[in-house]
């Protein structure tokens with residue numbers, strides 16, 4: 001296992017003062033016990049001199065590799081690109097801003113060698129702003145843990161280790177990188193959380209503020225949908241639709257009863273509700289069917305033929321159609 005190849009993946013967005021120090025720290029930690037590794041810096045459209053700094057590192061040390069984005073695509077996209085181009089049997093991700101401590105990398109690798117598929121860092125003593133970062137993150141973590149049923153203290157920590165199989169074919173965008181453990185849980189994985197050091201940011205600025213909370217929540221909704229219903233979307237849309245239609249029918253029956261048996265004039269708002277509920281319900285069901293078709297295409301591939309042959313006679317090779 002000593003010969004295991006390690007890929008370090010680092011998203012970089014305007015971190016000119018940090019990348020050089022980070023490189024040194026990583027080499028000091030990894031250079032000794034593990035000798036082969038690569039450091040993949042993903043330059044996510046930096047507008048400062050980060051790219052020039054990284055080129056300087058690459059010129060001196062060929063273990064430093066750079067993926068240079070055309071523009072800013074976001075941290076998740078950067079991590080995803082790093083995964084795609086990495087060679088290691090294990091991959092460690094961390095922030096470029098020196099907030100994660102490379103000294104924690106060996107214990108992450110040890111846990112992966114013990115057999116865990118994902119090792120999550122937990123910033124137990126987080127050094128960030130209280131109101132704009134720690135509070136939303138505390139609530140966010142509780143919510144994510146409740147909805148995804150993957151129990152972690154800290155979903156937002158970039159310092160994590162992965163076995164190669166786990167990140168293969170993982171497509172990340174938006175704020176998805178924090179849901180990697182949840183997405184990966186679909187294929188059944190062994191994960192563990194370990195407390196890691198967290199340091200204050202000395203150079204440069206944090207790229208995020210409160211606005212991120214909204215994106216995190218929207219992504220949570222889509223993750224929940226993907227995890228629980230993407231195979232059978234009709235179940236969620238269809239149930240909602242049938243419920244709406246039933247409500248519509250009940251209120252419709254009530255209107256008829258009032259009008260013909262009690263001889264009172266119809267109740268306008270209730271009439272509106274009846275019509276609306278039936279229409280919305282119907283739409284939900286058709287939406288569910290559409291989603292179901294999309295899910296089929298997604299999972300089975302699109303069957304382009306609009307016909308099905310029973311036999312093929314007189315053609316070369318086989319007479320019986322043996323296509324799947």
Ligand code: UDP
Nearest residue numbers: 011012013044074075095096097206207208
């Ligand atoms: N980052 C990035 N693209 C972005 C925003 C951030 O690659 O659009 C990188 C950034 O350079 C850093 C990491 O993602 O290495 C975390 O960013 P930041 O420190 O701003 O987040 P915070 O620690 O405040 O959550």
Ligand code: MG
Nearest residue numbers: 095097099206
């Ligand atoms: Mg940071």
